[in-house]
Amino acid sequence: MRDFALAPSIAAPPVGGLADSVFERARLEPTLPVLARRVPGSAEWTEISAVELRDTVVDLAKGLVASGISPGHRVALMARTRYEWTVLSYALWAVGAEIVPVYPTASRDQVEWILRDAACVGVVVEDEQAVMTVGSVCASLPMLRHVWQLDAGALDNLVARGEVVPATTVDSLRRIVLPDSTAVISYTSGSTGRPLGCALSHRNLAAPCDTLLAGWGHQVVPPGEQASVLAFLPFSHVYGLMVQGLCVRGGILMGHHGDPGGEALGEALRTFRPTYFCAVPSVYERIYKGFMRAARESGRGALFERAAGTARDFALASERHRLGEGPGPGFDLRLQHALYERTVYRGLRGALGGRVRRASSGGTPLHREIALFFEGIGIYLNDGYGLTETAGGVTAQPPGREKSGTVGKVLPGMDLRVADDGEILVRGPSVFQGYVNDDAATRNALRGGWLATGDLGVLDSDGYLTITGRKKDVIITSNGKSVAPAALEQRLRMHPLIHQAVVVGDGRPCVGALITLDPDFLAYWRGTLEPRPDPRGRDARDAREENALREEVARAVAAANSTVSRSESIRVFRVLPEPFDVANGLLTPSMKLRRDAIVERYALEIDAMYQARARTRRDPAPDEPAVWDDSDNVFR
Incomplete structure (x- = not known):
């Protein structure tokens, strides 16, 4: 057993709830820009000041009160990372409600499970498609009373509804929120079994943010400038929530971008220019x-x-x-x-x-x-x-x-x-x-105060x-060798052609790998091949390209194997025709591999991979992984 602890916290213990930071910033620096919204169809960003954020939070909180939302009620937020997510979450915290983040890409069954397990009284969605998803499971959700659609003017409707509620009501509700009141029910990724709802208090969420701001905040901004962060990680994940908390509690200008991949993110970074x-x-x-x-x-x-x-x-x-x-x-x-x-x-x-x-x-x-x-x-x-x-x-x-x-x-x-x-x-x-x-x-997770x-x-x-x-990912081969797959998978992904890798081998004679290719780099790689005509026709040319690709992937596997012992090295591999993603159920919404689902989906491919190895006449050398049989054509 090895222990390690640093000095006591360098941040003051949090007092009150998370929404207090919005009101405190507005009091101390009312004109400070704290949020930035993208102007639709433009590269420009509109900044929102601390006092404007506070007023918006109050107006929405009044609308929530008028809608019957009370302290302890749970409301799900099922949306991409966007401005509305932030203002609604702080409005809900201001009235003592608890938020339940739900990935907008969640399946119907996942939505039903989370909304029912958390006993949500309301849910905020983005568009008509999400409304239909929620509507299809409403019969099993007796507690659900509200479905607010952002793209149908939900915020304006809430503000209008709350006009009859005095601001003092919100202030009174906010002041009774304690640090140990529950703020978020964050569901685990569900990589194995049903997702579990983690109850996180206002103190839980504030403590790491305040510690990082106190000890590391100076690293976020060049001298003489206001720090800025482009939030594109999903707020449905605790890492995204932490980014939001750091920005709001630290007075860091936060822009929102709902698409974490592709050219859209690059263009948003170039226009927002975060520090x-x-x-x-x-x-x-x-x-x-x-x-x-x-x-x-x-x-x-x-x-x-x-x-x-x-x-x-x-x-x-x-x-x-x-x-x-x-x-x-x-x-x-x-x-x-x-x-x-x-x-x-x-x-x-x-x-x-x-x-x-x-x-x-x-x-x-x-x-x-x-x-x-x-x-x-x-x-x-x-x-x-x-x-x-x-x-x-x-x-x-x-x-x-x-x-x-x-x-x-x-x-x-x-x-x-x-x-x-x-x-x-x-x-x-x-x-x-x-x-x-x-x-x-x-009880299984918390043992004597330790998680x-x-x-x-x-x-x-x-x-x-x-x-x-x-612990649950460790592979035990048939000869009793324990192998942690993460390092091998990480090393494989360093090759530009390899997009994803899953190491397998439980109960097998050796370690194997399922590999997917990066489509962009694969297209580039194909273009670099010497365009030699083949008198035997297109099939022969494709076979030549496939052989070259086999060799390239084999070199990537050999490079990964060089970092581990022979008994831990990948002896067989198979390239799959499609990536693991959320849509096919092989990635969690937080982009973690659903290993059990992958092994089940590709059970036949895994069996064939090991059977092909058994047919080989010799054991390959340490730097020569096998086997890629004739049926494994990645160009199909």
Whole structure:
């Protein structure tokens, strides 16, 4: 058992509810811009001041009171990240109600389960399609009395309805909200079984935000500027809620963007120009691969590779220096880095708006090479650790002592312990109140004041935590070898062609992998192949391309295998024709793999993969994974 705890919290204990911060900011800095809305059909953003936000919250809260919403009532918010989400959540908290975040992409069954399990009296949706989803399950929801549709003027209707309610009523309700009152029922991703509703208090949500603002807030903004963050992570996930809390409690200008992928996000970043960036590892991986693909398509691929290598070398030397393990970058490396700063790095930062200098990653561990790359181009990535049951933050990188490849040290005010079996245990003010309607699950998770996270990790001698996987994800092969799949999957995704990877092998003679390809990079890769005509026809040309792709994927697997022992290495793999996504039920809404569902969906492919291996006449060498049989044609 290894323990680690930092000094007591450097932030004052929260007083009152989360909505108080809106009113306090309006009192202290009434003209400070706190929210930004995108002008429809335009690249311009309209700023909302602290006093305007407060007045909007009060007007909506009055409408909620007029609609019969009382302290303790639960209202679901089923919408993308948008301005209305923020103002409604603070209006609900102002009257003592509890919010229940629901992913707008949730299935009918998921919506029914959450609304019924949480006993919601109201739900806020975005559009007619969502209204129809809720309507189809209303018969099983006797508590549900209100369905508000944002795109049909729900906010204006609430404001009009509340005109008869005096503002003093809202003020009275807000003042009786205590820090330990429940603020959010946040449902787990449901990667195994039914989602569980985590009851999070106002204190739970405020504590990590206030600690981070007190100890790390200076990193969010360049001197003399107001900090700004573009919120695009779903507020339905606790990480997104934490970003919202940090911005509102810290006076950070927050813009809203509901589409976390593709060109739309890049365009929003370039126009909003945030000073700080918050995302999950898959977003950083996508950005990195996008940089690489764009460089190769413009004929500057070799330049990018050299610049990326220099960035990582520079960041590694800088890290060793700040940890007291080296002299820092040498003269030649500094000179080379300065050259690429002018020719490459500045342009890469410009793709994120040009003002970002630091960023945060959470949700799952970030690959060390990705972290070093971004630090090397001038954007330090603060990889941290948290989970739904801790309202987000548990660890963060200590300022000036950051160590890439770890998730940092435990936050002040929190305690962290690694049990003998490697499970991470935590306790502190952000640990949740329990699971709603499931006392057994609560007792199993909370043991003597400690939260059993289900995550596996290692503490080094300096107190830095490294996440090694999830207890439930550990694979036991037929020869008894235990394999944590996360590191292998992470390494595979570093190859630009590989989009997703799931390591399998429970009860099998060796470790295998299911792989999906990145469609954008695959299209580029195909275009780089030498267009040689084949006298045997199109089928022969396709076969030649397929063989080349097999070899490329095999090299990616071999590279991943080089980081583990032979018994842990991937001996067989299969490339799948479609990605894992939320729509096909193979990803959770928070973009986590539904491993059990994936193994069930592709049971025949997994069986065929191992049977093909059994037919091979020799065991492949350590750097030569097998098997890709003739039926595995990714060009179909």
